[in-house]
Amino acid sequence: MPELPEVETTVRGLRPVLEGQRLTAVEPRRPDLRRPIPPDLRRRLTGATVTTLSRRAKYGLIETDRGDTLIFHLGMSGRWRIDPEDIGKHDHLLIDTAAGRRLALADPRRFGSLDLMATAAVGAFPPFVALGPEPLGPHFTAAHLARAFEGRAAPVKPLLLDQRIVAGLGNIYVCEALHMARIDPARPAGTIPRARLAKLVEAVRTVLEAAIAAGGSTLRDYARPDGELGYFSKQFLVYGREGEACACGAPVLRRVDGGRSTFYCARCQPPKRRVA
DNA sequence: CCGACAACCTGACGGC
DNA sequence: TGCCGTCAGGTTGTCG
CATH class of the missing domain: 1.10.8.50 (Helicase, Ruva Protein; domain 3)
Structure with missing residues (x-):
């Protein structure tokens, strides 16, 4: 599903579950998607509180009060599941919140990605460097x-x-x-x-x-x-x-x-x- | 610089 | 029922 509208929809769907929430558990279930998942992702996100969710191009950004931003890309087949009843083999990241909610990032084809950047350095995230204007923004003319x-x-x-x-x-x-x-x-x-x-x-x-x-x-x-x-x-x-x-x-x-x-x-x- | 193409990986679907 | 070929929303690298 994932082009810009689907990522935007996803971010909006995640917002009420994540915003302002402390993350009690963050568990990658495999070392890589399209590229390696940062090995320190669990350590840096567990216990942090989510401050902001946003979107850039087809990427979703989840920002925490510890100065980190989790950047996800859904590739061809990625999608977040909210409060899944069970965990499947394609659920590659699990996030639990203090409110008792659970998120699972499923991506059968694994064309997606998970990256962690210092929020202050998000602009230097390699896929963002050469990106053109947002089609819904003022610079797309x-x-x-x-x-x-x-x-x-x-x-x-x-x-x-x-x-x-x-x-x-x-x-x-x-x-x-x-x-x-x-x-x-x-x-x-x-x-x-x-x-x-x-x-x-x-x-x-x-x-x-x-x-x-x-x-x-x-x-x-x-x-x-x-x-x-x-x-x-x-x-x-x-x-x-x-x-x-x-x-x-x-x-x-x-x-x-x-x-x-x-x-x-x-x-x-x-x-x-x-x-x- | 440009364009064509393969590769990455799994699942769904149509044809036989 | 099952096997096989084809196709899929994206990105990235190579080759000519």
Whole structure:
């Protein structure tokens, strides 16, 4: 599930369980996910009190009163379970709070990560150093995209997945936003006029906000033992809908580039021809 | 600098 | 029922 809206939803779901809580037990259950879990994680977090939860790009940040910040990434299959009834083989980190709540970080594919940074040094966390602006923040603008795309012949779609250009977009929401902005995913990024980039910025914001809102509405389900996430997949206009009808009636197409599926509508997102 | 591609790892699903 | 191939929301490194 995890693109920006899912991480945002996760952080919001964790907040009431963790914020202001002293951590009575913090137990990694294996030494590594995508990379090693810091060996001193248990020692530095046990007994600390959580002060703040936040999100940067697709990372969640859990800050404590001891000056440390736990940074988690959910990879492809990660998710936090609240008060799980049992512990499975994919629960790689357990956290108990003074209020008697328990969190389990499950991640079957283990593409996620856990890191611990001094809060004052979070800006130097390597994955954060080159990160682009937050798509929901004030610095994600048509001017920013114009600068980032200038002279680039590469298709716009993979550039939107580049976290250095904009931080937090993944395959689903890039497909959705390009459809909403009526831009051909294969269009050379540098050829998109400024006005169209403004539409794209707006589309990205609209799609992400709608997804967060839908995620928020399923937050109640979050703590449910079965934990099944219906989420907002029903709202997708093109993603995962190959062969179905687009809202315009034309079929949704799928193409693979760079190993990632691209879903789009050739009628709503027509290729630009050089000559009219 | 750029783009294509593999690798990391497990589970779900469709076809036979 | 079961085996096999294919695919999956991300990131990172290599190769040409």
